[in-house]
Amino acid sequence: MMCIPPIPEPRDSTRAQRAANRVPSALASLANCRLCAHLCGVNRLAGERGLCHAGAHTRFFSAQVEVADELELIPTFAVALSGCDLRCDFCITGSHSWNAGAGLELKLNEIAARAERALAQGARTVMVLGGEPTIHLPAVLKLVAALPETARLVWKTNAHGSAEARELLDGMFDVWVADYKFGNAQCAGRLAKVRDYSLITRENLLWASGHTDLIVRHLLMPGHVDCCWRPIAEWTATALPHVKVSLRSGFWPGWRSARHQELHGTISDSESQRAQQIACDFSLNLIE
Amino acid sequence: MNQIHEASEFSKDFEESQMTCAELLLLPDGKILAHNLTPALARLLERLDPQDQAMQRRAHGPNHCEK
Secondary structure, eight states, X not given: OOOOOOOOOOTTOOHHHHHHHHHHHHHHHGGGOOSBTTOOOOOGGGTXXXXXXXXXXXXXXXXXXXXOSOTTTOSEEEEEESOOSOOOTTOTTHHHHTOTTOSEEOOHHHHHHHHHHHHHHTOOEEEEESSOGGXXXXXXXXXXXXXXXXXXXXXXXXXXXXXHHHHHHTTTXXXXXXXXXXXXXXXXXXXXXXXXXXXXXXXHHHHHHHHSEEEEEEEOOTTOIIIIIHHHHHHHHHHSTTSEEEEEOOOOOOTTGGGSGGGSSOOOHHHHHHHHHHHHHTTOEEOO | OHHHHHHHHHHHHHHHHXXXXXXXXXXXXXXXXXXXXXXXXXXXXXXXXXXOHHHHHHHHOTTGGGO
């Protein structure tokens, strides 16, 4: 097993310098990839592919200014990287998220220049998302190194990263928007084919709450208010009582949702109201 | 008012410099769900439903409804 050498970082180094310093370690980690919590250990540099199917190169399928995210973050210049380590049947970007080869080659200087232009025009943040950006940490660190030091950077993640990934990400992003999708192992296994979901997600959320400005996001799914949202709300209220919570009700029955009877439609008004009441009952710090 | 004007103006600038992409899902009850909501699409949706305060905030900035 290859070990990543410790990263010497002078205290007065800039974010860009620290990001650049970490690139070699991140690249080396692809030889025994343990960036996501699957810890599959494939050698992506030699052409092996793990569950995410990602290789050594990074592609993106969207880079534009958007206003759909939390109000404190918008307008944001959002860069969506192709490929993901989860297989959520309801993924709204499934064709790109399940295919690390989708989209275009990520030309870092070009994207960084576009991000700078967006910031100059009034964008408040630069958001890196996917798919799942954790599987592309070498490219992400290069992008951070190319962005202005003053840019407010947002990491939009499925919270399924490994400790190794978190170490490489430490201090790189100002805000983490972390999806907490499932409230129990059965739903996580059935809808996203992922094991130990709650344990891994909670580990990431607890870490992020101590290292960044964390927003826990939950996308309400039809038929999953009580089995998924309620336990998530309860745990969040107990473990992260003051954290910002973004409850999203725009579920869209896309991609392979039709495989699951309860995911054929959208969220009903009554489900949305019940979910809001649960948030209220647990005194969650809801944000829009 | 100036802030609102500026937010609206700068969001118009974004679309002039690059191609953008967004998706809509129109529901039978008239609701519209949007994915990858761009500033231009937010302004369009706001015009379709001027009472939608959430969309106003996305089209014109977070403080739009506090005027």
